[in-house]
Amino acid sequence: MDDLMAARSTMAFSLGFHIIFAAIGMTMPFFMSASHFLYLRKGNDAYLKLTKMWMKGVAILFAVGAVSGTVLSFELGLLWPGFMLHAGPIIGMPFSWEGTAFFLEAIAIGLFLYGWKRMNPWVHWFTGLAVGVSGFASGIFVVAANAWMNSPAGFEFANGVFSNIDPVRAMFNRAWLHQSLHMQLAALQAVGFAVGGIHGLLFLRGKARDLNMKAFKIAMTFGAAAALVQPLAGHFSGQRVAELQPAKLAAMEGHFHTSRQAPLYIGGIPDVEKQEMKWGIPLPGALSFIAHDDFNAEVIGLDRFPRDEWPHVVICHIAFQIMVGIGTAMALMGAAYFWFLKRGKFPPWYLKLLVPFIPAGVIAIEAGWIVTEVGRQPWIIYGIMRTKDAVTPVPGMVYHFYLFLVLYLALAAASAWLLWRQIKSVQTGEEDA
């Protein structure tokens, strides 16, 4: 592994790790607040127990999210000084707002976690909600910063010099809205299905049935609602990508040759040498329609780009298919959820069917970020700066990578172990506050 590859792998792994905890940290406080609200309104102790249980999960996962986020803020400079030197002043703005939001979140979580019985119950409830709101906001800001890398704006660039910097235009670049929308919905649906799936499973096993059914309904209501809206947000994203980064879209779809009535492939593996799609099921004209609302529209293929500006087609296409496949299944499961909710009863087969969705949403998020990031390559700032020109001159980056690999795997194992102990202790009825 050379230094560039090691730096990229480190960044990918750090982001891939952080995104899981970030997704949970910015959505689960809402589930917790919903349960807390129901407790304060109805006075049912099951909701209180649930709130405290989720609260402990949030506390653990927030802590891991906070430290892995700190690592990322340093890694921007540790791994990509060439990028930060120029990009810092341009996209620092969403980062500074993200910092503000995160600061508020950190204060709110301290108040909520330790504030039981120390303040008015509704004020206390509000601090819990504030954790969610500020976490959600910081997620939007950070995605806006990433969006700038895909759709650079707010500066002029000539002869390697960035001038006329306008941080406001940089923040509200052409990609911030669709990327943020897509990501925030994804976080809600992934975490909603994961939490709901776990409680559904525990319900099936007959443990603390009332508590688990309540938990299931709260989490799945968020998750299923987001899953139903997501296809629209995804479509919106696809159209914007077609406009802003045709090479990325072409790689996602394995679309090698510019053509009208471009087909959409279900499955398939792109053969980069022969420039064709193998074993995919083509839907004629569907790609044209999805990208430009017209079955006859021309869709730009990879042939319009020099070979050294192609992203990794196979990775992009497979990751994209995984994301869309899971998203579609989640939308169907989401619709079924509301159907059964209206009927008032969830059949056991449905709860069992949800079990694979415990990790599925997170896998879809990871796949989606692979599409975004790998699809932007070889650029770190699309069309402006190549990733290889941004990497740190420090040698031996491969050790940096292994170090974080080991550290994060240990941390992931420890978090999983702690959550398992959490679930176990609640289900066996141990009570502590």
Add this chain to the structure above:
Amino acid sequence: MIDILITFIGASLLLYVLLGGSDYGAGILELFPAGKFRERQKNVINHAMGPVWEANHMWLILIVVILFMGFPAIFTTLMTSLHLPMLALLIGIVVRGAAFTFRHYDAIQEPRSQRVYTWLFGLSSLWTAMWLGIIAASLNRGLIDTQARDPWIAYIRPWWGLYPLAVGIFITCIFVFLASVYLIGETEDTDLKLHFKRWAMSLNCAVVIAGGLVFAVSIAENESLLAAFARTPLTWGVMVLATLLFLAMWLLVRRGYHLWIRAVAIGQATLILVGWLLLYAPDAVNTVQGPLTFYQKAAPAATLRQLMIALLVGSVFIFPSLFFLFRIFKMKRE
């Protein structure tokens, strides 16, 4: 505008030392044998730090964000030349952040796992505090070389040596000192109070000795510290004042005025930090190629304006909520 941003960096640094620093100190304190106090000490520390843990950590993030948005050249120089100490720092931050929270929120509290968390928390706090000191010492030694190709000169020599180590020890002592002083006021248990008081007094001496060590090493190793002192007579005054406050400290601890002890300790740490900042101002970093000052290396005005807006609007939200947080947990006693 740049002056205001420098003030924000300085203030964040100060708050990180005063608040975050004591969190390090408490972790380090737990590494030492405490005999019958072990369990009680842990509970006081959990209780005192838990609510403010995440907020205290934020000052560091704030500094990083201000640097990379407002002063990207300084940020990237540090992250490149001090890559290794930064990496070491990060590992420490990850481990201690996880260990502290895990210890409190582990659903099954059993002695064995609790011991592991405490041990990890303590060691990583010590490790991270030392690296903070090493990084702080490396900023102005003038050994950072942005042109060097040789890995030793470019990435190791800037922070290598006894002097950064001595500064690391000095800062670690300050952190433990602050922690023991704060902890006196966090418990009603008289035995435990006495225990923390003893710590505060010993660390009080340790800070003075470690400060002397920093001087001694800087002379022996021909570091730039003395020359910087010679340039800024004001720092002499500040340091003498900080040392004199130690005498006041002894009197106050004997009499047991807890709030005053805190005030004096905060005063001392503030003086030391301010003295250090004065030494090299306005140079942020001194390199072989010359100093990088905040004034020369600032981002374009449009960026600084947005950064200021974010900081000011942020302050409007952050300071009241922070005040509320500290009022709820630190001033209300039931």
